[in-house]
Amino acid sequence: MTTGTHQRRKERIDRGIKVRTEGIYALMSWRELVYLIMPRFVIIVGLLVAPLMIPDMYWQRVISIVCIYALLALSFDFLAHQVGLVSLGGAFFVGVGGYLSAVLNSVFGFAALLSIAVATLIGGIVCTLLLLPCLPLRGVYFAIVTLMYPLFMARAIEALDILGGTDGIMGIDSLPSAWMEQYFIIGMLLLFLFGMRRLVNTDLGLVLRAVKDNDQAVRASGMNITSYKALAVFIASAIGCFAGASLVHIYMWAGISTFALDFSVLPIAATVIGGSGTLVGPVIGCLILVPVSELLRDFGTLRIVFYSLILLAFVVFRSEGLMVYGQRKYHQIERWKKI
């Protein structure tokens, strides 16, 4: 045989520390505990410390916007990669949540925090009910319907001159203090992020993943997939509505631009960059994309060109996403091995 003792292949194996920390033995040494906690720690502390490190008001606002987009990206990633419903409706969730909260606050006089909470809940229910008709369908229908709703709502508000028409609803209360506003949204992002990570590992998450893989088999197991999908849509749209409601209270204004397609598209781009299906990835994608898009403002209209180039480069050269790549490097070592 001519085959190669001289040939080599690159082998990937789990780090010993990963294998050990997967059991209860993690409690046995500080090193293993640190290995387990470190990645989570970096994200949590990084997000909490960021507003303190950046005294500039403008960039503090950017951090809030990053969190808003991160919530949307989280909801997109959950729907698309855990349930298999590709939703282009980020803008719809933001708009519904935003307008609901604006109306509750300015018309009914709810306090800011209360109106955000109520708007999240009612917004989730409203979005779920409106999306219910296309849930039994498979394929591209869900994406089309979710894309249509924000366009429809924006034009309806403009044409019928309801909800403030083109001027929008002004004079909405902000959250009690600037620091509260900053940390409220960061805290909620962390809560939703780790909450969702828990959720996808529960039995419910398992069923949802099964619906994504093979909905007929799930149906054959005696489960009603439409109700499971509706539940997933409720969770995702509630997160989106929460993001919208918070946004409205940050800007103290709700207008047609809350239905802008930016809220649908940017989270998808962030998910591609961050690594789809990881839930943390989209958040990291937003942490990169939103500030980059702010930095590029100096270039004026060329901004979109650079922005598109960055996205293109990611899709072509690292389409697995940062998080998938990072996880692999963190948990596995590579070495050459003779065949």
Place this chain on the structure above:
Amino acid sequence: MLEATGLMVFYENMLALNNVSIRCGENQIVGVFGANSAGKSTLMYALSGIMLDIRKKEEMAGGERITLTGSIRYRDQEIMASKSSRRARLGIVLCPERRRIFKECSVLENLKIGGYLATAAQAQETLEYVFKVFPALTKLKSRLGGFLSGGEQQMLAIGRALMAQPKILLLDEPLLGLSPLMQAMLMHATREIRDERKISIIITEQYARPVIPIINYAFILENGSAVLEGTREELMNNPDVRSAYFGI
């Protein structure tokens, strides 16, 4: 005609093909037998070059790393690095497992797509030949691929592969889920194709009994290694092979 030596395929750290060497001579039918996970499909993917595509896709998606080494020689030409499209042009055509019919195209359209590489005259001639070998397809010309029965789909898949003007045809589990009668009919047709079109054929199967009458030579795969090879008579006389693959 086609000779693979020292083929090794790793899916990440799992060894799927371990130093497998097989060869197929001019105008021969070669059988490759093995149980599930023996490496039959991996071997077919490696021979047809699909493995290179799979490797690229996995790499892009951050999935398994596939390592592929060894040598495949086809008519004194090393083709290990050639893409599957190039190999198809050279005449190595795969008829994939589970048929992979174009479900939303009619039977005729399926066949025409298969004839993409052929000249108009070749395509016309082969089309007529396919309907001659598989007369059952004649009545179904305008039926959608997705509405065919398993046996009809398999005939269509083989027909489609023939349209690409193969010199060597790789049939990956052509008898999967078919009735014994249909199996016998297909194997008969396969031999006819070999005799009339002068095409070499490699067939993989789990159960050797329906295939054994038509083959010249066979290899037996177990857990990724080629453990045994021989002519039909040699395998028939081997008691282990008889009980494991012929059910006698």
